[in-house]
Amino acid sequence: MEKACILFVDDEKHNLTAFKSAFRRNYDVFLANSAEEGLKILRDNPIKVIITDQRMPGMTGIELLEKIIPTYPNAIRMILTGFSDVEAIINAINTGQVYRYITKPWNKNELKITIDNALEAYHLREENKTLIQNLQAANEGLEDKVQKRTQEIEQYLGIVKKQWDGIQASISYAQRIQTAILPLEETLCNALPQHFIFYRPRDIVSGDFYWFKEVGKKQFLVAADCTGHGVPGAFMTMLGAQALANIILQNNVHSPDQILSALDDTLQTLLQSKSTLLRDGMDISVCVIDKHHKTLHFAGAVNPLIVIQNNEMQVLKSSRYSINGHRPEGQVIEFPTHKVDLAIDTTFYIFSDGLQDQFGGEQNRKFSSKRLRNTLLENYPKPIQEQNQLLAQAIDEWQGEFEQIDDMLLIGVRMKLEDQ
Numbered sequence: 001m002e003k004a005c006i007l008f009v010d011d012e013k014h015n016l017t018a019f020k021s022a023f024r025r026n027y028d029v030f031l032a033n034s035a036e037e038g039l040k041i042l043r044d045n046p047i048k049v050i051i052t053d054q055r056m057p058g059m060t061g062i063e064l065l066e067k068i069i070p071t072y073p074n075a076i077r078m079i080l081t082g083f084s085d086v087e088a089i090i091n092a093i094n095t096g097q098v099y100r101y102i103t104k105p106w107n108k109n110e111l112k113i114t115i116d117n118a119l120e121a122y123h124l125r126e127e128n129k130t131l132i133q134n135l136q137a138a139n140e141g142l143e144d145k146v147q148k149r150t151q152e153i154e155q156y157l158g159i160v161k162k163q164w165d166g167i168q169a170s171i172s173y174a175q176r177i178q179t180a181i182l183p184l185e186e187t188l189c190n191a192l193p194q195h196f197i198f199y200r201p202r203d204i205v206s207g208d209f210y211w212f213k214e215v216g217k218k219q220f221l222v223a224a225d226c227t228g229h230g231v232p233g234a235f236m237t238m239l240g241a242q243a244l245a246n247i248i249l250q251n252n253v254h255s256p257d258q259i260l261s262a263l264d265d266t267l268q269t270l271l272q273s274k275s276t277l278l279r280d281g282m283d284i285s286v287c288v289i290d291k292h293h294k295t296l297h298f299a300g301a302v303n304p305l306i307v308i309q310n311n312e313m314q315v316l317k318s319s320r321y322s323i324n325g326h327r328p329e330g331q332v333i334e335f336p337t338h339k340v341d342l343a344i345d346t347t348f349y350i351f352s353d354g355l356q357d358q359f360g361g362e363q364n365r366k367f368s369s370k371r372l373r374n375t376l377l378e379n380y381p382k383p384i385q386e387q388n389q390l391l392a393q394a395i396d397e398w399q400g401e402f403e404q405i406d407d408m409l410l411i412g413v414r415m416k417l418e419d420q
Contacts, residue, residue: 200407222285
């Protein structure tokens, strides 16, 4: 089977060498150390996917992708970026220039999955193009005696195409924002085999997000609720996710309370001159699983952690102040840290407030924190995926015909860390 041609553009030689070494068996890899060299390779080869670094001398990655759109509109475009480039990347995603952005440093397995998904999107796009061309050719060859029928078909196709384009635009926009920040399901299943994620955005995209990374013997699991939902909330989630990557992966801050303090400082600095929308806060839970010491350390802003061990539930409280939220002037916010022993069977849950705040029932009341805790305690002995189903059933029955008022997110994890 012929290998797909992909182009990797980066002005640093060691990055080019690392990429070629990682993927030469999977794809026909072309390398360019500048935007100009990348344009030449595009002219001479059938490139399907182009991945470019953002920061390069002469022409940035976004400028390169912007330049190739008129000539190579079908090539799938992706960009490598660091935290400082987040505003430019938001604009690029918003204008449709970028299929997905990849956070530095990239992970080989995750990047391969992303490239394979991009190639699948490329082939689907080509197949759709061929089908449309065939349909147009067939319509042009119709005889005069079926002209009326042709007009009816064209009118119908126009309606369908308009509806399809509208749906595709919404889906693509949602995917470009939310897919760019959520961890891959394969990654979570490998790292946390016994887990489930109840994730129900109120709109197409969500102000709630979850984040996961593994560094050495430590796993970082985060659930966050940004003020607002839909597209406004999604922009805030993008900033939060990239800030977490910068704090944990680049600055090597691994204590949950220090992560939250750094996140608070970062968002206050980044958003101080922005609009009122982007001055809103973030409620967040941060869990650090230490596989070496068989412990979990937790700290949160507003949102707590629920832990169940030996049929007993604990609710570990967090700071009452949101990240980048309102607080007394000059007050230093502290985020209390809790430690959980994972050497015994443990099930824990982190979540946003969308579930307990959902209105429903016979008297149109909130689902409530108490009802959520009781639901989790009742179902926690059951298989982890069955817990997800039972939680969804409880929410659906409570909500009934009432409108969903907020994004919903709850992550459940069961584990017992054995001696290595």
